[in-house]
Amino acid sequence: MDKNNDKSLVKLTEIEEGFFVMRFQNDSAAMIRETREMSSSFIQFHFCIKGRGDFLFNDGNYSFPVEEENNILLFNPQRDLPMDLKLAPNAWLVSVVISIKKFHSLFSQDADHIHFLSPDNLTKKYYDTSIITPSMAVVLSQILSANVHPSMQALYLKGKVYELLSLYFNKSEDANSEQCPFLVDEENVRKIRQAKEIILTHMAEPPSLQELSEEIELSLSKLKEGFKQLYGDTVYGYLLSHKMEEARRMLESGKYNVNEVGLKIGYSTASHFIAAFKKKYGTTPKKYLLSLSS
DSSP: OEEEOSSEEEEEEEEETTEEEEEEEEOSSSOEEEEEOOOTTEEEEEEEEESEEEEEETTTTEEEEEETTEEEEEEOTTSOOOEEEEEOTTEEEEEEEEEHHHHHHHSTTOGGGSGGGSGGGTTSOEEEEEEOOHHHHHHHHHHHHOOSOGGGHHHHHHHHHHHHHHHHTOOOHHHHHHHOTGGGSHHHHHHHHHHHHHHHHTOSSOOOHHHHHHHHTOOHHHHHHHHHHHHSSOHHHHHHHHHHHHHHHHHHHTSOOHHHHHHHTTOSSHHHHHHHHHHHHSSOHHHHHHHHHO
8 A cells, every 4th residue: 555645655565464565755844644453463663864763652642752863662562552653854764563473473583582572571562762773874875775676576675575584673883894894883884874865855856966975974985885874875866766656656646747847857858757767677667657647
């Protein structure tokens, strides 16, 4: 199930029975709210990549916040925990929801390693908050963008969600350092995230890589290496994916024609925009528009 408007995006993908991932991108200036029924048999993982989200309980009387670069785990076998999310403007969040039955099957050999799976805790409610590690941040970015052909997206997301859970339950510093040595330096991570914000803010006329490295005060080689590690793509590859996603949303909104969309995301000629869109989605913008109305 997908919900889209010009500036916000909600995508739900079923990984397997009793196991699904939701991707929320709110690039608008307004808060968005998403509600979903959730039984007591599900464990919820919520990862805030950017901005802030608030999970409401007891008819909105209690709020559980999750801040940027943090995640929360929610499990209460005693009562249903319906999802009621308020996502702040300019916030991105990934939620992984898995049934306790499916979760047990994943960790049947290693249940002692998972604190809340111990026999003493199976009937107890469990809440946990923790920091998103650099390795997890890389995978979360890949889940959010899912930069693959649509026919491969379900398989790609399945692999990435399994990878995310393995990283979540393997939070040793050594494991993280081996996979992503550059990003263990929090200052470097901050600078790379700043670089991402700069190119998205100036999407139509982005700075050169040299200008970008000078602005964030990081060498060109470290900018390239760090960006690839954190976001799973080159600087301009990431920007192109974002541009095409913006273009798709604008087309779906019905507010812009093909030429207007191309100009808004930085293409001076319609032919270049059409070629880039077709390479990304396998169809032209015009045919994509026709498919929406058919």
